[in-house]
Amino acid sequence: xxxxxxxxxxxxxxxxxxxxxxxxxxxxxxxxxxxxxxxxxxxxxxxxxxxxxxxxxxxxxxxxxxxxxxxxxxxxxxxxxxxxxxxxxxxxxxxxxxxxxxxxxxxxxxxxxxxxxxxxxxxxxxxxxxxxxxxxxxxxxxxxxxxxxxxxxxxxxxxxxxxxxxxxxxxxxxxxxxxxxxxxxxxxxxxxxxxxxxxxxxxxxxxxxxxxxxxxxxxxxxxxxxxxxxxxxxxxxxxxxxxxxxxxxxxxxxxxxxxxxxxxxxxxxxxxxxxxxxxxxxxxxxxxxxxxxxxxxxxxxxxxxxxxxxxxxxxxxxxxxxxxxxxxxxxxxxxxxxxxxxxxxxxxxx
Amino acid sequence: xxxxxxxxxxxxxxxxxxxxxxxxxxxxxxxxxxxxxxxxxxxxxxxxxxxxxxxxxxxxxxxxxxxxxxxxxxxxxxxxxxxxxxxxxxxxxxxxxxxxxxxxxxxxxxxxxxxxxxxxxxxxxxxxxxxxxxxxxxxxxxxxxxxxxxxxxxxxxxxxxxxxxxxxxxxxxxxxxxxxxxxxxxxxxxxxxxxxxxxxxxxxxxxxxxxxxxxxxxxxxxxxxxxxxxxxxxxxxxxxxxxxxxxxxxxxxxxxxxxxxxxxxx
Numbered sequence: 241x242x243x244x245x246x247x248x249x250x251x252x253x254x255x256x257x258x259x260x261x262x263x264x265x266x267x268x269x270x271x272x273x274x275x276x277x278x279x280x281x282x283x284x285x286x287x288x289x290x291x292x293x294x295x296x297x298x299x300x301x302x303x304x305x306x307x308x309x310x311x312x313x314x315x316x317x318x319x320x321x322x323x324x325x326x327x328x329x330x331x332x333x334x335x336x337x338x339x340x341x342x343x344x345x346x347x348x349x350x351x352x353x354x355x356x357x358x359x360x361x362x363x364x365x366x367x368x369x370x371x372x373x374x375x376x377x378x379x380x381x382x383x384x385x386x387x388x389x390x391x392x393x394x395x396x397x398x399x400x401x402x403x404x405x406x407x408x409x410x411x412x413x414x415x416x417x418x419x420x421x422x423x424x425x426x427x428x429x430x431x432x433x434x435x436x437x438x439x440x441x442x443x444x445x446x447x448x449x450x451x452x453x454x455x456x457x458x459x460x461x462x463x464x465x466x467x468x469x470x471x472x473x474x475x476x477x478x479x480x481x482x483x484x485x486x487x488x489x490x491x492x493x494x495x496x497x498x499x500x501x502x503x504x505x506x507x508x509x510x511x512x513x514x515x516x517x518x519x520x521x522x523x524x525x526x527x528x529x530x531x532x533x534x535x536x537x538x539x540x541x542x543x544x545x546x547x548x549x550x551x552x553x554x555x556x557x558x559x560x561x562x563x564x565x566x567x568x569x570x571x572x573x574x575x576x577x578x579x580x581x582x583x584x585x586x587x588x589x590x
Numbered sequence: 591x592x593x594x595x596x597x598x599x600x601x602x603x604x605x606x607x608x609x610x611x612x613x614x615x616x617x618x619x620x621x622x623x624x625x626x627x628x629x630x631x632x633x634x635x636x637x638x639x640x641x642x643x644x645x646x647x648x649x650x651x652x653x654x655x656x657x658x659x660x661x662x663x664x665x666x667x668x669x670x671x672x673x674x675x676x677x678x679x680x681x682x683x684x685x686x687x688x689x690x691x692x693x694x695x696x697x698x699x700x701x702x703x704x705x706x707x708x709x710x711x712x713x714x715x716x717x718x719x720x721x722x723x724x725x726x727x728x729x730x731x732x733x734x735x736x737x738x739x740x741x742x743x744x745x746x747x748x749x750x751x752x753x754x755x756x757x758x759x760x761x762x763x764x765x766x767x768x769x770x771x772x773x774x775x776x777x778x779x780x781x782x783x784x785x786x787x788x789x790x791x792x793x794x795x796x797x798x799x800x801x802x803x804x805x806x807x808x809x810x811x812x813x814x815x816x817x818x819x820x821x822x823x824x825x826x827x828x829x830x831x832x833x834x835x836x837x838x839x840x841x842x843x844x845x846x847x848x849x850x851x852x853x854x855x856x
Contacts, residue, residue, distance in 0.1 A: 333693075335856070353597070353697055363686075365686055367688075367689040369687050369690060371611045372607070372611065376607075380603060380606070380610075383606055383607070384603040384690075385603075385694070428690065
């Protein structure tokens with residue numbers, strides 16, 4: 241079965257039975273998606289979260305963020321930046337200290353249970369029900385969301401086929417590899433047909449093949465009109481997948497936009513890394529900055545990073561200025577990682 | 591359709607999940623429920639009388655009659671620990687698999703209350719499984735007499751709910767790595783000082799202990815069932831046991847739900 245049927249009107253879907261229409265009314269996504277097309281599906285205003293304790297920690301400090309319907313939005317940041325706290329508030333698991341968050345127009349603090357009906361969540365660790373099989377994990381999830389036994393059974397079969405898990409239907413989830421468990425988690429998260437899926441660090445711990453398969457699954461979901469918000473610190477993942485990203489650090493949004501806009505914000509097409517060893521030449525940075533065609537020079541880990549638009553004729557001059565201390569030169573295109581490192585620094589995080 | 595119907599459907603889904611899991615593990619459930627009372631009844635009410643060492647109290651009632659309500663109370667109580675506290679402690683603290691149920695479309699406190707309700711159902715099954723063992727095995731006659739079915743039903747229901755509330759409270763407070771310690775310092779004293787093997791009135795010989803055990807919920811479960819099933823043995827009045835059990839359900843239920851919310855929300 242193709243993912244195409246996932247969000248198309250489906251006579252088997254719960255909202256097409258008479259009782260379920262009464263039950264779900266305007267809450268069913270099939271009946272609301274068109275009404276709210278113009279509306280931001282996620283709206284975060286002035287979000288602050290302070291964790292109390294001997295030393296109170298301000299995990300999030302006044303975030304404003306919007307995610308439009310159908311977007312694949314990436315929240316990037318180093319460990320401890322506030323990504324998971326932000327997702328925690330959006331998914332009703334963390335209570336904000338101040339500010340408001342609405343999902344599909346529903347306030348997550350005032351109406352958490354209703355908001356949960358609109359969202360699917362894949363946390364960064366495996367939360368599959370260890371007492372149950374793969375099939376049961378999806379089936380019971382559907383039952384929690386009000387599906388009848390017959391509809392839940394049908395939905396579980398659909399999703400198992402869709403995610404190529406049918407052969408594993410009766411496997412205990414304890415026996416699944418990390419990649420398979422992740423697939424089951426995504427299948428389960430979208431089983432109740434949410435409008436938005438939150439993925440917290442979805443690639444963490446996956447091998448490269450599983451990561452590529454995960455990306456394919458995410459792209460397919462987007463094609464079906466579901467909004468996806470993911471957190472990651474893999475820049476290539478954000479670059480490959482996301483329509484729009486925001487970089488968060490120390491609880492504030494540093495920048496947001498499309499990956500291309502963010503890369504352009506660096507103001508240069510290429511980055512030249514000069515590896516200089518231990519000797520420190522105080523004249524180096526001003527002399528490099530004075531060269532025509534150089535946009536910026538920054539100290540790097542064991543040398544300097546030079547931002548340029550074009551290399552034409554510049555490299556011999558740079559090497560000459562660097563002098564005998566130069567150990568190595570590397571040249572890279574500006575990537576999201578360049579933006580990320582430029583904004584968040586190189587300091588190692590916990 | 592109101593939110594309440596949606597909540598009820600989610601709650602029902604949670605109950606179905608727990609029932610399916612319990613049905614799969616029914617043999618383990620039966621063994622853990624039956625072994626303790628079976629061994630106890632066999633040794634103290636069958637073997638000992640056969641050896642000519644039967645216990646008998648001053649009222650002339652057999653030891654079998656005396657401990658029947660207590661052992662049913664223990665069977666009910668143990669379900670709260672084994673059926674709720676142990677799995678919950680693991681699901682919250684280690685595997686975090688409780689999260690999918692917490693993300694169900696109903697208030698999180700109802701996820702905790704479902705744990706109490708399902709534990710109570712387990713306790714009822716346990717009581718039914720244990721009753722024939724304690725009734726038929728003893729070598730000396732066991733005198734069961736139900737004066738008021740209402741008191742019996744109320745006692746069993748409240749004892750089952752209280753046991754679930756104890757389980758929820760322990761499961762949300764105790765970390766998985768401390769569970770074995772919890773058995774030693776909480777469950778064993780609760781069982782031995784729960785008026786299981788002796789009526790509360792008999793403790794008058796040690797007044798301070800008689801007062802101290804009143805903080806133990808198992809005392810009211812044992813005494814409540816003694817009132818309902820073996821009124822010939824000394825027992826607390828029904829209003830006292832039912833009142834205390836009701837209080838246990840409310841207080842421990844509230845503590846357990848608060849503890850659950852603290853653990854799963856941040």
